[in-house]
Amino acid sequence: MPTTPPRIAQDLQRALQELRAERERTQQLLAELERQNHELDQLRSSVHWESNSRLLAEEALDATQYRLQLAVDAAGLALWDWQLRSPQVYLTARWGEMLGDVAMDGYWDTTALLERVHPDDRGLVQTAARKLRTGRRQRGVVQYRVRTADGKWLWIESHGMVTERDATGRPLRLMGTHADIGERKRVEEAGVRARELAEQASRAKSEFLANISHEVRTPLNALIGLTRLLIDSPLNLEQKSWLDLMDKSAHALLDLLNDVLDLSRIEAGKLPMENVHFMLRDTLQEVSALYGEQAQAKSLGWSLLLAPDLPERMQGDPGRLRQVLGNLLSNALKFTPRGGRIVITARVLAASATAPQRLRLQVQDNGVGIARKHQASIFDAFTQADASTARRHGGSGLGLAICSQLVKLMGGGIELVSELGQGSCFTVTLPMGDNAADAGPHSAPMELSEVAQAGRRFAGLCVLVAEDHPVNELLMQQLLTRLGCTVRLARDGEQAVARWEQGGVDLVLMDVQMPGTNGLQAAQRIRDLEIGRRIRRTPIVAVTANAMPGDREACLAAGMDGYISKPVSPQTLIRTMDEVLMRVSGVFSDWREAVELAPDQTGATGTAPAGPLDLDALRRRLDGDDTTLRQLALAMRSDLGERLQQLQLALQARNADLAVAHAHGLKGSLGSMTAERGARLAKGLELAARSRDWPLFGRVLPLMQAEAQRIDTALSDLLSAAPPGD
Numbered sequence: 001m002p003t004t005p006p007r008i009a010q011d012l013q014r015a016l017q018e019l020r021a022e023r024e025r026t027q028q029l030l031a032e033l034e035r036q037n038h039e040l041d042q043l044r045s046s047v048h049w050e051s052n053s054r055l056l057a058e059e060a061l062d063a064t065q066y067r068l069q070l071a072v073d074a075a076g077l078a079l080w081d082w083q084l085r086s087p088q089v090y091l092t093a094r095w096g097e098m099l100g101d102v103a104m105d106g107y108w109d110t111t112a113l114l115e116r117v118h119p120d121d122r123g124l125v126q127t128a129a130r131k132l133r134t135g136r137r138q139r140g141v142v143q144y145r146v147r148t149a150d151g152k153w154l155w156i157e158s159h160g161m162v163t164e165r166d167a168t169g170r171p172l173r174l175m176g177t178h179a180d181i182g183e184r185k186r187v188e189e190a191g192v193r194a195r196e197l198a199e200q201a202s203r204a205k206s207e208f209l210a211n212i213s214h215e216v217r218t219p220l221n222a223l224i225g226l227t228r229l230l231i232d233s234p235l236n237l238e239q240k241s242w243l244d245l246m247d248k249s250a251h252a253l254l255d256l257l258n259d260v261l262d263l264s265r266i267e268a269g270k271l272p273m274e275n276v277h278f279m280l281r282d283t284l285q286e287v288s289a290l291y292g293e294q295a296q297a298k299s300l301g302w303s304l305l306l307a308p309d310l311p312e313r314m315q316g317d318p319g320r321l322r323q324v325l326g327n328l329l330s331n332a333l334k335f336t337p338r339g340g341r342i343v344i345t346a347r348v349l350a351a352s353a354t355a356p357q358r359l360r361l362q363v364q365d366n367g368v369g370i371a372r373k374h375q376a377s378i379f380d381a382f383t384q385a386d387a388s389t390a391r392r393h394g395g396s397g398l399g400l401a402i403c404s405q406l407v408k409l410m411g412g413g414i415e416l417v418s419e420l421g422q423g424s425c426f427t428v429t430l431p432m433g434d435n436a437a438d439a440g441p442h443s444a445p446m447e448l449s450e451v452a453q454a455g456r457r458f459a460g461l462c463v464l465v466a467e468d469h470p471v472n473e474l475l476m477q478q479l480l481t482r483l484g485c486t487v488r489l490a491r492d493g494e495q496a497v498a499r500w501e502q503g504g505v506d507l508v509l510m511d512v513q514m515p516g517t518n519g520l521q522a523a524q525r526i527r528d529l530e531i532g533r534r535i536r537r538t539p540i541v542a543v544t545a546n547a548m549p550g551d552r553e554a555c556l557a558a559g560m561d562g563y564i565s566k567p568v569s570p571q572t573l574i575r576t577m578d579e580v581l582m583r584v585s586g587v588f589s590d591w592r593e594a595v596e597l598a599p600d601q602t603g604a605t606g607t608a609p610a611g612p613l614d615l616d617a618l619r620r621r622l623d624g625d626d627t628t629l630r631q632l633a634l635a636m637r638s639d640l641g642e643r644l645q646q647l648q649l650a651l652q653a654r655n656a657d658l659a660v661a662h663a664h665g666l667k668g669s670l671g672s673m674t675a676e677r678g679a680r681l682a683k684g685l686e687l688a689a690r691s692r693d694w695p696l697f698g699r700v701l702p703l704m705q706a707e708a709q710r711i712d713t714a715l716s717d718l719l720s721a722a723p724p725g726d
Contacts, residue, residue, distance in 0.1 A: 315433020493517025
């Protein structure tokens with residue numbers, strides 16, 4: 001076909017379109033290439049950053065390992081690593097060096113290592129290793145002897161811990177250290193020997209002083225008796241004054257001999273201490289009256305201040321308490337000039353998580369005071385502030401030393417605050433005893449009455465009783481059953497741990513002295529298992545016949561939360577169970593505050609409880625409108641009964657929302673009605689429901705019901721009374 005101009009134009013137009021399309025594709029390819037180049041640059045940068053980060057991490061790890069190795073080398077420790085499926089343990093070169101063998105890293109056969117252990121220590125090592133291998137302990141430490149290459153025995157201390165577990169929690173790998181403690185053991189043995197020699201010398205000295213005191217006491221008593229006979233005979237004034245002086249001197253010598261005898265008995269560990277219930281207030285008033293007469297003769301101001309909440313009774317040694325207080329008052333009288341003032345105060349320090357309820361006594365004077373440089377040694381025997389003190393005021397310097405020792409024997413402490421020329425203040429702190437809040441030993445009918453009054457306040461509570469004595473076990477089981485508890489029994493520590501591991505235990509009452517694994521060891525094992533499994537802490541209360549100072553601290557150090565001494569009284573058991581359950585529950589302060597304000601459950605006090613409503617305050621709120629008051633009383637009685645029913649249903653159904661709603665509403669309405677105790681109990685119910693602590697809720701609800709009954713009775717009395725003006 002001949003080429004025509006229109007044809008040529010069409011071809012040219014088509015060629016131009018194809019050229020434009022090709023140009024667009026070229027631009028798209030260039031853009032895609034640019035994007036890929038950009039991504040490639042980013043990838044190169046990321047790889048470079050990752051490479052640098054890894055290098056820095058490796059350098060940091062190397063530095064950490066280097067520092068760790070330096071620390072291990074400096075401490076002279078041998079590291080060990082045991083994959084439990086292997087019969088060999090990896091040990092560093094330091095182990096061979098300690099044994100005098102080849103010093104190189106390597107694997108050692110476990111059987112060969114055990115054969116190196118001293119026969120007397122082998123069982124100890126096997127027990128410690130078994131606890132780690134079975135997962136009963138997360139960490140362990142044991143000291144034992146191993147045989148070196150030259151046949152000698154080397155003391156080492158081994159630390160170990162579980163470092164790897166399988167999916168079921170079973171240990172797979174243990175790691176730890178060995179340390180040469182031979183020098184430490186030699187120093188300890190030398191210290192023990194030196195201490196034994198010092199104690200032997202101290203006992204010999206004390207026995208000598210005791211014998212001398214007794215030998216001197218016999219003729220001295222005769223001298224005092226004859227002096228008194230002469231005083232009763234016909235005498236002129238001069239002879240009478242001489243005999244009075246002789247009598248005072250003889251008594252001063254007798255007091256000194258008594259102090260020396262007490263000091264010697266204390267140092268020899270032979271001073272008997274009582275642990276009985278006695279009338280605290282009467283004792284303090286008697287001692288104060290005795291020395292108050294001397295203060296009056298010297299024209300001194302004299303005050304005895306007893307706190308309103310100071311109990312009538314306490315448990316301890318009344319004779320030694322009199323002796324301590326008498327020595328402090330004697331010193332205050334001696335060193336306070338005429339016109340001065342002496343103040344004795346006594347109050348109770350509340351119990352805490354780390355300390356029991358305590359008595360605090362203070363003797364304060366505005367006498368000569370004690371210089372700071374002499375205060376550190378003022379409680380040492382035969383020590384006075386300075387030599388001039390003895391010349392002006394007399395004394396042997398034994399009184400405060402004996403006070404300090406007696407207070408320590410009673411489980412307390414003594415402190416001094418003094419300024420020269422300003423006076424002194426001695427503070428004595430003593431434990432009130434396990435039954436300090438009780439009214440003394442109760443008769444069987446009274447104790448049964450207290451259990452009946454307490455009712456089933458612990459209904460639904462599962463209590464594990466670990467007790468090896470069948471009679472004590474039966475008594476505890478009967479008492480707890482009457483309180484509404486479900487009881488599980490164990491006869492030794494191993495059984496106690498096994499019963500606890502079955503689950504569902506709300507409280508453990510643990511006897512301390514049991515065959516095999518004792519109560520302290522069982523409590524420690526339970527605490528270790530709780531930590532390893534990350535489960536909630538179970539309250540444990542020690543129930544023991546040990547009642548000496550330090551026994552309570554040993555139980556708390558083993559992981560227990562409370563302490564009761566045998567024989568166990570119901571009121572002490574109830575109070576202790578309340579305290580430890582509330583403390584561990586997390587709402588301890590609020591519930592305890594409510595319980596303390598609730599009516600007395602034990603009948604230990606003789607004072608009548610305050611009314612459930614403050615009607616005078618309520619009338620003031622209503623400006624004396626008795627009509628409105630009666631309307632409120634009717635509404636409150638109806639609301640109170642309905643809400644208590646709903647709270648009981650909420651407990652049965654474990655319905656936290658229902659319980660919170662009604663407890664909160666009850667708290668507000670009771671607070672408006674000036675029912676302070678009831679409002680606090682309702683607050684305790686609300687907090688227990690919010691934390692879904694149903695055992696706690698179940699124990700507070702009976703208290704709330706009892707308080708509600710008192711409130712309802714008060715409202716009924718209000719409504720039945722004639723309106724004013726009738």
